[in-house]
Amino acid sequence: MTMTRGADRTKSRASAVLWGVLGIVVLAVLWEGYKAVGPVAGVELFGTSILPKTDDRSMPHLVDMLTRAIEPVNTSAGSPPVWVAVIGAALNSLGVAAVGWAVGSVVGFLIALLMQRLHVAERAVLPWLILSQTVPLIALAPVIVAWGGKIQIGAFSWDRWMSVAVIASYLAFFPVAVGALRGLQSPDAIHVELMRTYNAGWFRTLLKLRLPASVPYLLPALRLGAASAIVGTVVAEVSTGYKGGIGRMIIEFAQSGTSDPAKAYAPIAGAVVLGLVSAAIVALIGLSLKRFNRQEAAS
């Protein structure tokens, strides 16, 4: 019995890998296929470009991107290969995004607790939460940087990376707040009433009933939050000029897009991998909460 179950799992895992590889192959075929048959000047309709140009500057060959990725960044002495530089930058961004995600998750969860505890808070705060996500990041970034520039408490001084982390947390807290609230409110009335018959107060009900019940809602929210934190970090790096991360690298390499177009794709691929890695880390954290995770499918 266990044998077959184990075999089944290996089989399903193998097929998952297969599908993943297939997806990448399909993307590659689409890219090169369109490049081969598409019109060099692209397709325009009424002056707006509908299909992209296919020349080597607009769409470099995949082979060129890969070869460029193993060549050094530039000719100065000790310049690392592009892919090494990309990994370094990705790790840097991951660290900043992790700070943003952690802060955002804690803040989001606390807001959810408050909203669950006080119905009036929910009605007062929830619309503001939604409103907060409509503020464009590019309007926010300079303000946060300017505020941060003035903070100086003793030996502590505000660094640019903290602004980036704050912006990342600003994006990350929202899904967590909303998801956690739904989770905390998910227990059926009959269960809440059962707790009441036990004479359990709000805190005990929270601990024994609401928190465990919130897990299936919380985990996807945390994953969403992680993805948002990565996006926030990448965008905020560009917008605030924080150095060392993948977002900054994307725009720096894009600057040489005219004369070295294949170079720009390595950090973009790095950003994609970064998103996947962060989702995987959160999924691993979720494994330890598996006991409470009844409805959500494992990912």
Place this chain on the structure above:
Amino acid sequence: MKHSKRITLGVAALAASAALVLSGCSSSSSTTSAATSTDGSALTPVKLQLQWFTQAQFAGYYAALDQGYFADEGLDVTIVEGGTDIVPQTQLADGAVDYAVAWVPKALASREQGAGITDVAQILQKSGTLQVSMADKNIKTAADLKGKVVGNWGYGNEFEMFAGITKAGLDPATDVQLVQQAFDESGLLDGSIDAAQAETYNEYAQILETINPATGKLYQPSDLNVIDWNDEGTAMLQDAIWANTDKLNNDQAYQDQTVKFLTAALKGWIYARDNPQKASDIVVAKGSQLGASHQLWQTNEINKLIWPSPDGIGMIDDSAWKQTVDVAMTAKNLEGTTVITKEPDSDAYTNTYVQKALDALKGEGVDVTGTSYAPITVTLTEGGK
């Protein structure tokens, strides 16, 4: 068994993310602990905001930092890089930094909106903005732009061009086809733009770092035509050092610090003039991603925009300032707006501090005019690597 494995994995993941959080905290926190000058006294912390990322456009400041000129003046200078949404003059007016590098017209626009800032040193004496076209298009003057597809970046970078087109007797709205250009030159190279905007020290070099498919070699200056707004008479002043007006008027310490800051910064630019290769190396070592040959080109081109400075580097030339203000008040973009609507007040610029800095440098026997300056020849490589 299965259960405990899961918990172990989860704990491992938690530990990993905690490590990430901590590394995020520690790796990026710069060590600015108790900087002292050579004689042991504490240095005054000063922040300089750039318009963009580290590149040789700012070589002088990096050279001054690297050569210890700032420390010699008792200053602990932090050079703050720009970003796409960081407006240097706003950071300065908000008090987040002590000095900022900004283009004059953009800064004047911010002044009109209430930013209290003053131009204390005009580093670039000439404009570096070009309108570049392929030689076979025969676009040599602003008048030749008639009926052509003309690219511009917008964001306040376009006014010299609009003024030039208007001055040539054309109407920017009807006589030329204006298109928004990305911050690179691909539109020019693939033929979708006839004349594209480019800075001599950056985008123009990127064209020259690209293979010309017709010849199989890199594009040569002879393959291109350029319209130089300095020749067309609509050039505007670009990179200048701006300071906080309020503090300049009321704070004696800030006034003294400004003279010291300018003395060191100008000395850095003089170093970049006399040692372009070393200055470029300093910038590359500071983590510029564009390659060494590109940065050397940029250093050289920036030097050409500074030197010679007959009145001394950093002095604000009255007539160039007037021309900038004139263009800023008269040139209309497509929306019909001008950069500024009225003459800037007398606090907009001052030569007081740069004059003191120049006197100090002359006292040290430094050549501040660069009368005998001659640019070097830079060979570009493919991709600027």
